[in-house]
Amino acid sequence: MTTPVVGSENSALNDAMHQPLQLNNFTVKNRIFRSNISGQFDHYDGSGSNVRINWEEKFAREGIGAIISSFVPISRQGRIVPNYAMIDDDDKIPFWEELGQAVHRHDCRYILQLSHSGRQRDIPDIQYPKGLSSTGKNEPLHGFECTRMTKSDIDRVVEQFAQGALRAKKAGLDGVELHGANGYLINQFLSSGINDRKDECGGSLENRARFVREIARAIRREVGDDFHLQMKISGTDYNNAVFPWEGRGNSLDESIKVCQWLEQDGVNAFHVSSGSMFPHPRNPPGGLPMDVLRNTYAGMAASGRHTVRNFLLFRMWPTGPFFSWWWRHRGGPIIQGISLDDARLIKRAVSVPVISTGGYQSASVVNRALEDGDCDAISIARSLLANPDLLKIWEGGADQPERPCTYCNKCLVNGTMNPIGCYELSRFDSPKQMIEGIYSIFHPREYP
Numbered sequence: 001m002t003t004p005v006v007g008s009e010n011s012a013l014n015d016a017m018h019q020p021l022q023l024n025n026f027t028v029k030n031r032i033f034r035s036n037i038s039g040q041f042d043h044y045d046g047s048g049s050n051v052r053i054n055w056e057e058k059f060a061r062e063g064i065g066a067i068i069s070s071f072v073p074i075s076r077q078g079r080i081v082p083n084y085a086m087i088d089d090d091d092k093i094p095f096w097e098e099l100g101q102a103v104h105r106h107d108c109r110y111i112l113q114l115s116h117s118g119r120q121r122d123i124p125d126i127q128y129p130k131g132l133s134s135t136g137k138n139e140p141l142h143g144f145e146c147t148r149m150t151k152s153d154i155d156r157v158v159e160q161f162a163q164g165a166l167r168a169k170k171a172g173l174d175g176v177e178l179h180g181a182n183g184y185l186i187n188q189f190l191s192s193g194i195n196d197r198k199d200e201c202g203g204s205l206e207n208r209a210r211f212v213r214e215i216a217r218a219i220r221r222e223v224g225d226d227f228h229l230q231m232k233i234s235g236t237d238y239n240n241a242v243f244p245w246e247g248r249g250n251s252l253d254e255s256i257k258v259c260q261w262l263e264q265d266g267v268n269a270f271h272v273s274s275g276s277m278f279p280h281p282r283n284p285p286g287g288l289p290m291d292v293l294r295n296t297y298a299g300m301a302a303s304g305r306h307t308v309r310n311f312l313l314f315r316m317w318p319t320g321p322f323f324s325w326w327w328r329h330r331g332g333p334i335i336q337g338i339s340l341d342d343a344r345l346i347k348r349a350v351s352v353p354v355i356s357t358g359g360y361q362s363a364s365v366v367n368r369a370l371e372d373g374d375c376d377a378i379s380i381a382r383s384l385l386a387n388p389d390l391l392k393i394w395e396g397g398a399d400q401p402e403r404p405c406t407y408c409n410k411c412l413v414n415g416t417m418n419p420i421g422c423y424e425l426s427r428f429d430s431p432k433q434m435i436e437g438i439y440s441i442f443h444p445r446e447y448p
């Protein structure tokens with residue numbers, strides 16, 4: 001590694017974040033990845049839209065090294081909401097091919113996140129009234145019901161992941177990421193706080209890891225060795241952060257062991273997050289804006305078995321303000337690099353690159369994490385949502401943008417009802433400017 005000069009003016013092109021990174025068979029031009037950001041800009045049937053291509057290109061154009069896609073369902077039953085582009089069928093390949101080409105034109109790499117919701121969905125009934133899971137226990141926040149997967153369900157879903165990876169390869173994308181974090185299906189198998197099975201996929205860590213290891217091996221069988229495969233993992237589950245009566249879930253030591261096994265199975269990098277549900281006080285770290293939630297969350301809060309409790313938690317005084325305080329309190333005081341300690345220890349235990357996510361917004365913090373060898377790349381969601389030109393701002397010598405992301409999480413809680421974008425009014429001169437920013441990607445592909 002070079003010797004970067006952190007925070008000094010125009011040191012940018014020499015510093016750690018600008019060093020190229022080798023991932024399997026390709027090189028990423030720098031160490032800044034756009035982290036996964038879901039938004040409902042596609043079609044009900046799971047086909048992709050121009051808006052998504054405009055959206056991804058917006059970040060590629062600003063010099064980001066690689067983009068990791070939003071949650072892309074590998075099957076209809078694995079959806080969280082409608083209106084997310086899927087990769088469940090060969091008919092989706094041309095869309096992903098077009099998107100990949102648009103991103104590649106800016107010398108940016110594209111990694112697709114292969115995802116399955118399991119029991120954790122934003123709407124309980126998209127064609128399938130119940131989700132699948134490692135357990136038959138309801139999802140804890142809304143009380144959405146689910147079905148404990150049988151062996152043949154497991155075999156089918158493993159195959160769906162493998163076919164999703166093959167389609168991404170056929171579409172010319174650079175790689176895939178298994179969404180193994182944040183309470184989705186793979187995490188529901190891995191986590192001791194969720195998985196209550198008595199068969200060979202439950203109990204010991206070895207058994208709980210069987211599902212994801214089968215997926216990794218099946219993907220390798222389909223795509224060969226020269227296609228990049230990474231895994232997003234919750235270093236620590238903190239499964240009882242919101243509801244203290246739940247089990248604690250996996251420790252970092254357990255996740256380290258899982259990463260070591262997965263490396264043997266052909267996983268080429270780990271993307272380290274935290275928390276066994278989404279959202280979680282530690283992911284994305286920051287506020288829980290109850291004023292926005294009252295308007296956007298009504299549909300979700302009225303679904304599932306916990307409607308009365310959630311009505312109190314999200315809409316009433318004093319339970320609402322208390323819950324908001326509790327959420328922030330359980331997230332802890334650190335925002336930038338909230339999961340970096342986990343990333344560092346995972347990196348020491350594996351020999352493949354490690355990407356750290358969570359709160360990054362300052363050039364000095366990013367460069368320090370990379371220089372110290374705590375991780376090999378940084379992934380950023382909200383600070384890029386707020387300032388897509390963040391990298392250029394840093395290159396101009398500023399450590400932080402003039403109008404930084406406030407970590408309010410209004411982007412997140414608007415996501416169930418409104419188009420994805422930055423909704424922090426204090427960052428804009430007027431509401432009109434804010435809405436124009438959000439709608440800036442809603443135009444035909446050829447529109448100037």
Ligand SMILES: Cc1cc2nc3c(=O)[nH]c(=O)nc-3n(C[C@H](O)[C@H](O)[C@H](O)COP(=O)(O)O)c2cc1C
Pocket residue numbers: 035036037038039069070071113179182232273283284285357358359360379380381382383411412415420
């Ligand atoms: C609006 C929004 C949507 C997100 N969607 C996804 C997703 O689809 N898949 C995923 O793994 N993480 C998702 N995340 C988590 C981010 O990728 C990221 O890991 C997390 O927000 C912490 O990074 P940040 O502090 O830079 O935002 C999302 C976060 C936000 C704010």
Ligand code: SF4
Pocket residue numbers: 382383385386404405406407408409410411412421422423424427
């Ligand atoms: S709404 Fe804007 S300021 Fe608030 S967390 Fe999202 S990107 Fe950051």
